[in-house]
Amino acid sequence: MSETPLRKLLDGTALKRTLERIAHQIIEDSAGVDALALVGVVRKGDILAARLKEIIDRVSGGDIPVGSLDITLYRDDIDLMGSVPLVRATSIPFDITGRTLVLVDDVLFTGRTTRAALDALMDLGRPKAIRFAVLIDRGSRELPIQPDYTGLSAQINLDERVKVELAEDGMADGVFVYHAESGWVPGED
Numbered sequence: 001m002s003e004t005p006l007r008k009l010l011d012g013t014a015l016k017r018t019l020e021r022i023a024h025q026i027i028e029d030s031a032g033v034d035a036l037a038l039v040g041v042v043r044k045g046d047i048l049a050a051r052l053k054e055i056i057d058r059v060s061g062g063d064i065p066v067g068s069l070d071i072t073l074y075r076d077d078i079d080l081m082g083s084v085p086l087v088r089a090t091s092i093p094f095d096i097t098g099r100t101l102v103l104v105d106d107v108l109f110t111g112r113t114t115r116a117a118l119d120a121l122m123d124l125g126r127p128k129a130i131r132f133a134v135l136i137d138r139g140s141r142e143l144p145i146q147p148d149y150t151g152l153s154a155q156i157n158l159d160e161r162v163k164v165e166l167a168e169d170g171m172a173d174g175v176f177v178y179h180a181e182s183g184w185v186p187g188e189d
Contacts, residue, residue: 005176009136009154009162012173018151019048022133023055025149026102033062035128037099041117042070042088044106047168048135052104067092069103074116090120097125102149106164108134111145136175138162 010018030036033056040049046068053066070088103117114132121130133149138156152175156162161180165171 003178005163005178006160007177008174009152009177010175015135015151015173015175018135019051020055022135022149022151023052023059026052026131026133027056027060029131029148030100033060033064035099036062036102037065037067037094037096038102038104039067039069039092039096039117039121040104041106041113042068042090044135044164044166045069045104047166048106048133049102049104052102052133065094067094069117069120071113071116071120074120076112076116092124095125096121096127099127100129100131101127102131102133104133106135107162108137108145108147108150109140109162111141111143114145115143135164136162 026036027033036056038049038053038056040046049066049068053064057063068089068091070090072087101121103114103121105113105117108114118130121127131148132145134147135151137147137150137153139153140156140158154162156177159180160177163176163178165174165176167173
């Protein structure tokens, strides 16, 4: 049985339009796309990064590299997750040193996932700069993390969770707010 969302933040059309806007902002902020690369945080950010790449390539005529980053072992709340964490693959098939990276994630909440991603990236090389793009900024930060590119900012109650649903996961595109189940841990959306 699937639960009913409390509200919809973005439907498929709005999600597509939001990604188009973020991609154009990234292009505008970059002095060309030659040294640009996208890295998505695994589970949703990697899918969004692939979509952003398609848009940026189409608009710029370039072919920017894209990778995916699993941050599971860099999390500071790994002991709160209960069971043995599922570690997924990191795939960054290019040298990040000297590049401007855009780290992509679906939802920004406490900032801890972003901090873990920054730690993981620094273990892989020394980029020229790291910018941060997020589809939904839900507020309630615990760390001083701020996105450079934000699709939508929305104040979401602490007893609620944001769920990004994507066609690549077999669902219709959309972003929804649900009641948080007991035992829910931020970052586990």
